Amino acid sequence: MYKVVVITDPESATGFRLAGSDVLEVEDSFEASRVLSSLLHEEETGIIAIREDYLANLDKSLYEQVERCYHPVIIPIPAPRKGDEVSGYVERLLRRAIGYNVVMRS
Known part of the structure; x- marks a missing residue:
């Protein structure tokens, strides 16, 4: 299983x-570039989710x-956007991924 x-x-x-x-x-x-480069060659990895700003800053090759x-x-x-609290950012991602609002409490 991947x-x-x-x-x-x-x-x-x-x-x-x-x-x-x-x-x-x-x-x-x-x-992030170093880690991504090594993951591209691992057979058991099926999906890599990476922050869009890290992806945008990869070297050209x-x-x-x-x-x-x-694969x-x-x-x-x-x-995360400027001014976002970490919990708000994670809650927003989870809501998009699973369709439910998950409230994180500390």
């Missing part, structure tokens, strides 16, 4: 883990590789 892997920042990682995904936390676009690959499937996910 697995879903999410590449995101540490602040958003918990919400994706709660949704049942494998999560790889990265600090910046450079680290890696971006072209992502554009040409059909794994690469899905951009929205990055």
